[in-house]
Amino acid sequence: MDRTSIRAWRRIQKKRVWRNRLRFIFRAYCSVYVQDPDGGRREAESWKELRKVKFCQVYRTTGHPCSCERCTGERYNRVYHKNETRRVISEQLEC
Numbered sequence: 001m002d003r004t005s006i007r008a009w010r011r012i013q014k015k016r017v018w019r020n021r022l023r024f025i026f027r028a029y030c031s032v033y034v035q036d037p038d039g040g041r042r043e044a045e046s047w048k049e050l051r052k053v054k055f056c057q058v059y060r061t062t063g064h065p066c067s068c069e070r071c072t073g074e075r076y077n078r079v080y081h082k083n084e085t086r087r088v089i090s091e092q093l094e095c
Contacts, residue, residue, distance in 0.1 A: 014060070021059045022050045 026047035
């Protein structure tokens, strides 16, 4: 495979992922507002309008807009999970 074809494939995949993220954002939020050329705000009619919105540009490279707990969601803590499992097993053995 040629290097340029690999680069092109990566570029296509990057655009595909970004497009899917924009579709997800459009479906997840009940109303997404975009800026009109005359300065007003209106609801976006399709996910394609989100390509020009500034806050959606961050989704090109990452799935999360920032690293706060609200945006990234719950993180899996293996140590807590192991301790919790150990506690449950010891409680069941004592009974």
